[in-house]
Amino acid sequence: MGLSSSYATSSLLQLVATTLLLVVFLLGSAHSARLDPQTSSCQEEKLHLRNQHANSTGLFLPLHHIHGPCSPLAHLPRATPSEVLAKDDSRVQNILSRLSTTTARTATTASSLSSRLTADGDLQDSKAATVPLSPGSSLGVGNYVARIGLGTPAKTYTVIVDTGSSLTWLQCQPCRLSCHAQQDPVFDPKASSTYSPVGCSTPECNELETATLNPSGCARLTGVCVYQASYGDSSFSVGYLGKDTLTVGSAVVPGFVYGCGQDNEGLFGKTAGLAGLAQDKLSLLSQVAPKYGMGFTYCLPTSSSSGFLSIGASYPGGSFSYTPLVSGSDKSLYFIRLSSISVGGTSIGVPSSTQTIIDSGTVITRLPAPIYTALSQAVVAALQGSARAPAYSILDTCFKGSYKSLPPLSLKLVFAGGAALDLAPQNIFYDLSGGSFTCLAFARSSRVAIIGNRQQQTFSVAYDVSGSKVGFASGGCS
Numbered sequence: 388m389g390l391s392s393s394y395a396t397s398s399l400l401q402l403v404a405t406t407l408l409l410v411v412f413l414l415g416s417a418h419s420a421r422l423d424p425q426t427s428s429c430q431e432e433k434l435h436l437r438n439q440h441a442n443s444t445g446l447f448l449p450l451h452h453i454h455g456p457c458s459p460l461a462h463l464p465r466a467t468p469s470e471v472l473a474k475d476d477s478r479v480q481n482i483l484s485r486l487s488t489t490t491a492r493t494a495t496t497a498s499s500l501s502s503r504l505t506a507d508g509d510l511q512d513s514k515a516a517t518v519p520l521s522p523g524s525s526l527g528v529g530n531y532v533a534r535i536g537l538g539t540p541a542k543t544y545t546v547i548v549d550t551g552s553s554l555t556w557l558q559c560q561p562c563r564l565s566c567h568a569q570q571d572p573v574f575d576p577k578a579s580s581t582y583s584p585v586g587c588s589t590p591e592c593n594e595l596e597t598a599t600l601n602p603s604g605c606a607r608l609t610g611v612c613v614y615q616a617s618y619g620d621s622s623f624s625v626g627y628l629g630k631d632t633l634t635v636g637s638a639v640v641p642g643f644v645y646g647c648g649q650d651n652e653g654l655f656g657k658t659a660g661l662a663g664l665a666q667d668k669l670s671l672l673s674q675v676a677p678k679y680g681m682g683f684t685y686c687l688p689t690s691s692s693s694g695f696l697s698i699g700a701s702y703p704g705g706s707f708s709y710t711p712l713v714s715g716s717d718k719s720l721y722f723i724r725l726s727s728i729s730v731g732g733t734s735i736g737v738p739s740s741t742q743t744i745i746d747s748g749t750v751i752t753r754l755p756a757p758i759y760t761a762l763s764q765a766v767v768a769a770l771q772g773s774a775r776a777p778a779y780s781i782l783d784t785c786f787k788g789s790y791k792s793l794p795p796l797s798l799k800l801v802f803a804g805g806a807a808l809d810l811a812p813q814n815i816f817y818d819l820s821g822g823s824f825t826c827l828a829f830a831r832s833s834r835v836a837i838i839g840n841r842q843q844q845t846f847s848v849a850y851d852v853s854g855s856k857v858g859f860a861s862g863g864c865s
């Protein structure tokens with residue numbers, strides 16, 4: 388996902404960041420002392436858990452909520468709900484600005500990028516001068532992680548899986564400007580016999596601007612292509628474009644193009660980087676497509692279950708009902724058509740002009756204001772008699788007690804062609820303050836609808852990109 392990162396704020400935040408570092412360090416050590424319950428629930432689960440593997444039809448990876456029982460990052464401190472919702476809001480603002488104009492943004496990021504470069508276009512080497520924004524503190528909120536292998540001999544890395552961005556990148560030695568703290572050792576291209584830098588006048592370097600929505604750069608002395616990937620919450624990664632062997636289970640993909648990040652700052656938790664699944668030529672999806680087909684399936688787990696990501700056109704996870712992928716105002720995001728929402732007996736129509744994005748990184752589903760208002764009113768009417776609670780952050784339809792204490796409510800998102808998500812209570816509501824109140828996990832947006840991950844959790848979602856359709860099936864997470 389990508390937009391303007393504000394380098395100016397980073398110096399202002401240095402003091403804050405240093406303080407956060409200390410707090411995170413202390414929290415981190417406190418947490419490692421009480422890891423046992425999570426470890427044991429994961430052990431139990433592992434008996435049924437698909438291990439990372441590959442066959443002729445695709446690559447299969449366990450997918451974890453960042454705090455899930457088997458997540459490699461389960462021990463990290465959790466973000467508070469207000470942090471989760473604030474970050475969710477910045478992701479949505481980012482998507483909205485990305486849909487409107489490209490020129491203003493490109494100009495801003497171009498100047499940000501140039502401030503990190505030397506006169507001959509290379510990255511500055513000023514590690515000491517840069518303090519990371521907030522290393523490992525605020526987590527990649529609402530993020531899902533998987534492990535991929537890179538290099539020869541292959542080493543595995545925990546990466547954020549994102550359907551809203553294309554370029555895959557890993558923090559990379561020598562971390563010329565900044566690497567945030569990560570759990571795995573930082574990737575060292577010198578230790579990999581198959582690593583090669585990608586030159587400035589290559590098709591891959593030319594693709595960068597489409598993939599990252601930021602212009603590429605060129606280190607003129609070495610002739611190596613420079614990328615900048617930036618994200619809505621002012622997180623970013625800047626570095627050299629490289630190629631190396633990608634490994635998932637027994638599958639080996641030579642010449643995989645990704646970013647070797649030399650300046651990585653922001654809210655990436657302790658992950659090693661990010662794997663991009665948007666529809667773009669440099670996306671991980673497109674790069675493995677010649678062998679496995681252009682598609683993927685996931686089941687996004689809750690923080691107490693495990694899911695999967697399968698890359699390739701095999702679509703495991705159930706019998707799917709499909710809705711067409713449609714074209715939208717951004718070529719790499721996934722657009723479908725929400726046709727109505729049914730609440731109890733009421734059906735709320737959605738105008739066919741409404742653009743709907745299905746996104747794995749947005750937490751709370753957004754609806755254009757008139758549709759949101761109709762939904763909120765229908766939910767309040769259906770739960771008549773349940774005591775209301777005050778609004779919380781972006782959520783304004785709240786009730787006292789946990790969702791578990793509310794009467795049953797049927798809520799279905801219906802898409803063009805009839806495919807539907809028939810939501811369970813935990814897909815509909817978001818418990819707050821330890822379940823003392825709960826809010827409808829939907830919010831209003833200015834224009835587009837975005838189907839968020841809270842609503843997709845525990846469904847299998849198949850993105851058949853070459854067949855131009857998205858399928859939903861219930862179940863799939865374990």
Ligand SMILES: *[C@@H]1O[C@H](CO)[C@@H](O)[C@H](O)[C@H]1NC(C)=O
Nearest residue numbers: 437441442443444445447703
């Ligand atoms: C490949 O693996 C997937 C996931 O485990 C499985 O569903 C599928 O049947 C396998 N296909 C072949 C051809 O072995």
